[in-house]
Amino acid sequence: MTVTAKAPPVSDERLSKPRVLDRLVVRPEIGAALGALLVFVFFSAATEQFLSLAGAATWLDDASTLGIMAVAVALLMIGGEFDLSAGVMTASTALVTAILSTQLGVNVWLALLISLAFALGVGALNGWLVMRTGLPSFIVTLGSFLALQGLNLGVTRLVTGSVQVSGMRDTAGYESAGYLFASTFPVFGQEFYVSIVWWVLFTAVAAILLVGTKFGNWIFAVGGAAMSSRAVGVPVLRTKVVLFMTTAFAAWLVGSINILRFTSVQANQGIGLEFQYIIAAVIGGCLLTGGFGSALGAAIGALIFGMARQGIVYANWNSDWFQLFLGVMLLSAVLVNNVLRRRAERVRR
Amino acid sequence: MTTPLIETKDIGKTYGSVIALSDVSTVVHAGEVTCVLGDNGAGKSTLIKILAGVHQHDEGSFQVEGEEIRFSSPREALDHGIATVYQDLAVVPLMSVWRNFFLGSEPTTALGFIDRKQGRAVTKKALSDMGIDLRDVEQPVGTLSGGERQCVAIARAVHFGAKVLILDEPTAALGVKQAGVVLKYVAQARDRGLGVVLITHNPHHAYPVANRFLLLKRGRALGSYEKDEIDIEELTRQMAGGAELEALAHELRAAEA
Numbered sequence: 001m002t003v004t005a006k007a008p009p010v011s012d013e014r015l016s017k018p019r020v021l022d023r024l025v026v027r028p029e030i031g032a033a034l035g036a037l038l039v040f041v042f043f044s045a046a047t048e049q050f051l052s053l054a055g056a057a058t059w060l061d062d063a064s065t066l067g068i069m070a071v072a073v074a075l076l077m078i079g080g081e082f083d084l085s086a087g088v089m090t091a092s093t094a095l096v097t098a099i100l101s102t103q104l105g106v107n108v109w110l111a112l113l114i115s116l117a118f119a120l121g122v123g124a125l126n127g128w129l130v131m132r133t134g135l136p137s138f139i140v141t142l143g144s145f146l147a148l149q150g151l152n153l154g155v156t157r158l159v160t161g162s163v164q165v166s167g168m169r170d171t172a173g174y175e176s177a178g179y180l181f182a183s184t185f186p187v188f189g190q191e192f193y194v195s196i197v198w199w200v201l202f203t204a205v206a207a208i209l210l211v212g213t214k215f216g217n218w219i220f221a222v223g224g225a226a227m228s229s230r231a232v233g234v235p236v237l238r239t240k241v242v243l244f245m246t247t248a249f250a251a252w253l254v255g256s257i258n259i260l261r262f263t264s265v266q267a268n269q270g271i272g273l274e275f276q277y278i279i280a281a282v283i284g285g286c287l288l289t290g291g292f293g294s295a296l297g298a299a300i301g302a303l304i305f306g307m308a309r310q311g312i313v314y315a316n317w318n319s320d321w322f323q324l325f326l327g328v329m330l331l332s333a334v335l336v337n338n339v340l341r342r343r344a345e346r347v348r349r
Numbered sequence: 350m351t352t353p354l355i356e357t358k359d360i361g362k363t364y365g366s367v368i369a370l371s372d373v374s375t376v377v378h379a380g381e382v383t384c385v386l387g388d389n390g391a392g393k394s395t396l397i398k399i400l401a402g403v404h405q406h407d408e409g410s411f412q413v414e415g416e417e418i419r420f421s422s423p424r425e426a427l428d429h430g431i432a433t434v435y436q437d438l439a440v441v442p443l444m445s446v447w448r449n450f451f452l453g454s455e456p457t458t459a460l461g462f463i464d465r466k467q468g469r470a471v472t473k474k475a476l477s478d479m480g481i482d483l484r485d486v487e488q489p490v491g492t493l494s495g496g497e498r499q500c501v502a503i504a505r506a507v508h509f510g511a512k513v514l515i516l517d518e519p520t521a522a523l524g525v526k527q528a529g530v531v532l533k534y535v536a537q538a539r540d541r542g543l544g545v546v547l548i549t550h551n552p553h554h555a556y557p558v559a560n561r562f563l564l565l566k567r568g569r570a571l572g573s574y575e576k577d578e579i580d581i582e583e584l585t586r587q588m589a590g591g592a593e594l595e596a597l598a599h600e601l602r603a604a605e606a
């Protein structure tokens with residue numbers, strides 16, 4: 001293709017046929033959607049319970065909290081950063097809420113608010129440190145991962161003398177807060193957890209934000225080329241800090257769902273989950289290098305996770321197979337993403 | 350004489366102990382091209398980064414339309430009508446042409462969402478007004494050629510009402526033909542009344558479009574010429590360090606005598 005000085009012709013002969021395919025291939029969630037369909041069909045055929053309402057309620061629930069985190073992590077990854085503290089953060093927020101309300105007698109709603117402020121503070125600190133030091137977020141958030149892990153165990157042991165906090169059921173405000181975060185609702189006589197609704201809502205808001213707003217445009221831009229974005233006036237620092245805070249917010253949401261559903265929390269919970277979030281986001285089409293990906297894709301990535309994890313249980317297989325499945329999914333996703341990126345980025349002179 | 354869009358007097362900048370720029374003076378007028386020439390490490394990028402608000406000067410005076418100024422961010426420079434197109438940083442490759450075009454100035458609907466239809470239409474129109482004919486503004490910018498990317502960035506600056514357009518080595522990575530195309534758009538921006546700062550180390554790219562030349566070497570001004578004061582042979586000779594060689598020969602002869 002060349003640049004010419006004449007006005008564009010009405011119908012451009014250079015618009016060749018493969019364009020539709022090109023467009024489709026550029027949609028990052030296509031691969032994940034196909035994968036999800038495959039997994040769904042496979043376990044529907046291979047097991048009895050998978051395709052039942054009870055089955056769906058189980059695997060959707062499994063996918064929901066993972067999905068909320070995966071979507072937030074996907075936004076952050078599109079913005080060019082990682083957050084290794086995201087998994088531990090789901091425990092930290094639950095612990096703050098639980099300790100405040102069970103040990104100090106604070107109303108659950110107030111405890112949730114304080115816990116939210118704590119989460120947003122840690123998120124902002126993560127973002128600010130990454131931007132201020134210029135260090136890779138991998139290292140900075142590895143630091144906050146370790147720090148939070150230490151705090152979770154240390155403070156819990158100090159306050160309760162054990163490594164868990166329980167007794168949420170007897171706290172003031174538990175009923176009403178539980179209704180919002182941990183209740184179930186019936187669909188055709190089957191109870192579904194409300195976390196699924198949170199997941200769908202969170203995904204929808206993130207997806208609209210990402211492709212439909214200025215801020216979403218900035219997320220792609222700061223992840224794709226931070227300096228170019230800055231040069232045209234995009235507030236890079238603010239965008240990235242808000243993304244870290246969004247991840248922290250999601251961790252608070254998931255922490256709240258967990259503590260109100262299980263009414264107790266282990267101080268060592270959440271460790272290792274951060275990689276599941278990243279894996280789900282990558283399966284959903286996010287590039288590890290930033291600047292490309294999809295919120296919907298990450299939600300589908302989490303759905304694949306949930307379906308496979310529960311499907312393997314229904315099939316009575318050993319859960320070891322789940323790890324193998326994950327590995328294969330991840331590798332194929334990374335390979336597909338790589339091809340997509342090269343298509344989009346290939347330089348023609 | 351009208352007030353220049355940009356005027357620097359004896360401007361200087363150090364990075365720690367590295368003196369990247371010192372005592373450099375130049376002007377940029379509306380409808381004219383000021384060309385900054387120099388070898389690698391001469392301080393060309395440092396100079397324009399000061400003009401563009403990426404860095405701040407440590408010495409001298411920097412005036413925009415007669416007003417002493419010190420930008421704290423590229424956004425501030427943009428708000429003063431100074432737009433910069435960096436060689437490698439002109440665009441975000443994975444984003445579509447129209448999203449790149451509007452990056453940082455996205456058109457929104459009444460509800461606050463990005464107005465994609467308008468975004469696409471305006472981009473197409475603005476590009477074709479500049480004589481740039483793209484088949485599809487929805488394709489990622491990464492699929493464009495190097496020259497086309499520079500053109501999109503130039504068209505963007507022109508469209509958003511820049512008064513000064515700064516181009517950092519827009520032709521450095523391009524073939525002869527593509528470089529010619531980019532220079533044509535530079536001339537077009539100039540003819541639309543923008544003041545242009547063009548950075549290059551190729552005198553053959555600079556000479557046809559420029560009104561004045563600023564030669565930099567090791568952070569200092571080697572010379573500053575209006576177009577009628579210098580021809581392309583002399584410009585090339587100076588760029589190649591000819592004057593310095595002569596001075597050296599002169600000194601050697603003086604020492605011998």
Ligand SMILES: Nc1ncnc2c1ncn2[C@@H]1O[C@H](COP(=O)(O)OP(=O)(O)O)[C@@H](O)[C@H]1O
Binds near residue numbers: 364388396
């Ligand atoms: N951010 C920086 N920190 C330290 N030194 C720098 C920085 N940027 C440029 N320099 C130095 O300043 C001098 C001028 O560089 P630059 O303006 O990039 O030159 P040019 O664009 O003409 O090739 C070089 O010696 C370079 O090493």
Ligand SMILES: [Mg+2]
Binds near residue numbers: 393394
């Ligand atoms: Mg340079």
